[in-house]
Amino acid sequence: MSETVLSVEKLNVSINEKHILHDVDITVNRGEVHVLMGPNGAGKSTLGNVIVGNPAYSVDSGKIVFGNEEITNISADKRARSGMFMSFQNPPEIGGVSLSSFLRTAVEQRRGQKVKLWDFKKELKAAMELLEMDESYAQRDLNVGFSGGEKKKSEILQMLLLKPTLAVLDETDSGLDVDAVRLVSKGIKEYVEKCGGSLLIITHSTRILESINVDYTHVMVNGRIVKTGGASLVTEINENGFADYE
Amino acid sequence: MAETTKVTDIDRSIYDIRNAEDNDYRMRSGLTPEIVEKLSAEKNDPEWMLEFRLKSLEVYNKLDIPDWGPPIDELDMDNISTYVRPKSDMKASWEDVPEDIKDTFERLGIPQAERKSLAGVGAQYDSELVYHNVRDEVSKQGVVYTDLESALRGPFAELIRKKFMHLVPPNDHKFAALHGAVWSGGSFVYVPEGVHLDIPLQSYFRLNAKGAGQFEHTLIIVEDNAYLHFIEGCSAPKYNVANLHAGCVELYVGKNSTLRYSTIENWSKNMYNLNTKRAVVEEGGRVEWVSGSFGSHTSYLYPMTILKGKGSSMEFTGITFAGNGQDLDTGAKVVHNAPDTSSVINTRSISKDGGISTYRSSVVINPQAKGAKASVSCESLMLDSISRSDTIPAMDIRTGECDVGHEARIGRISDDQVFYLMSRGMSEEDARATIVSGFAENVSKELPLEYAVEMNNLIRLEMHGSM
Known part of the structure; x- marks a missing residue:
């Protein structure tokens, strides 16, 4: 039996009284890579946000279990400390806070202890080199004036340092050029191999999936998971689109 | 006591x-x-x-x-x-x-x-x-x-x-x-x-x-x-x-x-x-x-500067934090009285718990101040809907040969920012305090270290229990 990391059961979610997710079930085991595909507005990002605890959404019924703990009503910071992560589709800008000092605080929260500046800098440098990020980014204000690609790389950088047990990647490949896709994929691969973490990849396209072994593919339409399959489902959708499921 | x-x-x-x-x-x-x-x-x-x-x-x-x-x-x-x-x-x-x-x-x-x-x-x-x-x-x-x-x-x-x-x-x-x-x-x-x-x-x-x-x-x-x-x-x-x-x-x-x-x-x-x-x-x-x-x-x-000599300059960097029961009316004044003078006013104001923060400034460029440059930038951050923030910038320009810029922004802490920081493990209170400290950073970075530390502590004290 493989160890269950995340279990979403019969989840119903709404925002501003609008019902978005209907009876969603998903189980992710340790080390597995799940892909969530679907047309625009299907509710994919909503599911990602609800899993990591965005308070803008309300869970009307069902539950989310992370590890052995039910976390349906637990705040986002506690989920993060216990090992959840989401790469944001549009990470907000935080002026006056450098990427480096922010990330160090986050790492300390995650590990529950102070991290020596020297050790942290070494880790940061290694991860930035992997992603071919210029060192100067560490001193820049968090996401302020970052290009689309830089923002996504910064998200993957955070994932590499935080070493979550489950990472949700929300449209991490959208709007990226070929080079950025390559680097982001490299970062994701590193995470899977070094941290043994589980992934839930929300995407429209298949570009970042080319270098990653996908275990399961879920298709979401109108807030419901309409089909679950293996890696081949990605190729199928790539060729035929979602028309068969709508 | x-x-x-x-x-x-x-x-x-x-x-x-x-x-x-x-x-x-x-x-x-x-x-x-x-x-x-x-x-x-x-x-x-x-x-x-x-x-x-x-x-x-x-x-x-x-x-x-x-x-x-x-x-x-x-x-x-x-x-x-x-x-x-x-x-x-x-x-x-x-x-x-x-x-x-x-x-x-x-x-x-x-x-x-x-x-x-x-x-x-x-x-x-x-x-x-x-x-x-x-x-x-x-x-x-x-x-x-x-x-x-x-x-x-x-x-x-x-x-x-x-x-x-x-x-x-x-x-x-x-x-x-x-x-x-x-x-x-x-x-x-x-x-x-x-x-x-x-x-x-x-x-x-x-x-x-x-x-x-x-x-x-x-x-x-x-x-x-x-x-x-x-x-x-x-x-x-x-x-x-x-x-x-x-x-x-x-x-x-x-x-x-x-x-x-x-x-x-x-x-x-x-x-x-x-x-x-x-x-x-x-x-x-x-x-x-x-x-x-x-x-x-x-x-x-409103600290005031009189730029009396040719080529003289001033820079004002300020921050104001108005909490419950506070009505803080702050800003700066500058009078350009000579050619080639320059001034930069850069302020941040924060209001919370019903506090009122007003930015008030006056920039005067007199006729003899040819080639003067003046730039005013003020940003306000309101931490809740009961607080107030006003901006009253006055400019009195008496020569055409000058370069004057003005920029004002009023904003709130967005839920997206708070959620983002929380999703990285910060408590809601820390997330808000971090955003406010970041907003104030243009001032704290100008201060000697011990005062910058004091200022950040003051922000944390003010933010503590603000939720």
Whole structure:
């Protein structure tokens, strides 16, 4: 039996009284890579946000279990400390806070202890080199004036340092050029191999999936998971689109 | 808290004055020539200063309370005048800085070195021993840093007579007149030509029940080709019963000199902070203001710069944090009076828990200031829907040959930002405090480290329990 990391059961979610997710079930085991595909507005990002605890959404019924703990009503910071992560589709800008000092605080929260500046800098440098990020980014204000690609790389950088047990990647490949896709994929691969973490990849396209072994593919339409399959489902959708499921 | 006998003395003198006068008379005049004369005698003023005080008192009685800013009608002028007399009495008691004040500084994270210069504040009122370390080092270069009272009787007496309340004359406004009548304490700094002072001079004004420094006067003269960084920290412990701070700062910056003036004000929240600060800058000179306003019930604070000499410049960087019950009206003024002058005003204001924060500025470019450049940027952050933020920038441009820019932004902390930081493990409170500290970073990065730490601690204190 493989160890269950995340279990979403019969989840119903709404925002501003609008019902978005209907009876969603998903189980992710340790080390597995799940892909969530679907047309625009299907509710994919909503599911990602609800899993990591965005308070803008309300869970009307069902539950989310992370590890052995039910976390349906637990705040986002506690989920993060216990090992959840989401790469944001549009990470907000935080002026006056450098990427480096922010990330160090986050790492300390995650590990529950102070991290020596020297050790942290070494880790940061290694991860930035992997992603071919210029060192100067560490001193820049968090996401302020970052290009689309830089923002996504910064998200993957955070994932590499935080070493979550489950990472949700929300449209991490959208709007990226070929080079950025390559680097982001490299970062994701590193995470899977070094941290043994589980992934839930929300995407429209298949570009970042080319270098990653996908275990399961879920298709979401109108807030419901309409089909679950293996890696081949990605190729199928790539060729035929979602028309068969709508 | 154990009150000292000095406080009992103050209470008695307040009582005595009330008994001696009839209500209507007290209400009308507030402050009497007799009280001013007594204060002057106690301070051993030169004759001209006594006359200056009495003339200021006349002006004070003629002028009206300003009606264009935050309300100050709760300010009991009668009470304030009575604070004046015992203030000079307390000189002697400054020697023993109370334990609780030291504790407060510990909590504020002011390091050991800073505590030493806090103790130095006492020197302004009587003995000079606490500033001795600093003075030995800087006096070799001919720099004078002392309390204004003793400077008035020293070799700089004539210079002070020429400059004292010359930039801020008593008829400037009612509280400048009040200051002229009852000023006490403060600093006199003289930097001779060509002296570049590497270490900043610091004074920390800690006001206690005895009200010392409520009307302190800071007079700084920087001669040509010199540099000075002066740091002023102001805070008040909770037991402060004083309710008006009407200090005055006058800065004279010589040719090609730079004066940097940094302030963190954290008055107690029963304080009316009606402070006046002004600088005049000669050719090629520069003044840099860094100003953080946190405490006080009501503030009127707009440091003003007169760019008098060709090519002179100023930069103002300020932050204001208005919490529950606070109405802080702050900003800056600049007058361009010469060609090729430049000014940059960059402010941030934060309001929360119903606090009101108003940014008010005035930029005047006179006809002779050809080639002047002025840039104003103000950003406000409201932390909830019950707080208020206003922006009142005024510009009076009298020449076409100048370059003027203005930018204003008002915003709120977005839920997206808070969620983002929380999704990285920060508690909601830490997330908000981080966003606010980041917003204030343009000011904190301009401050010396210990003050930047104090400012961030103040932000954390203000943010604590704000949810």
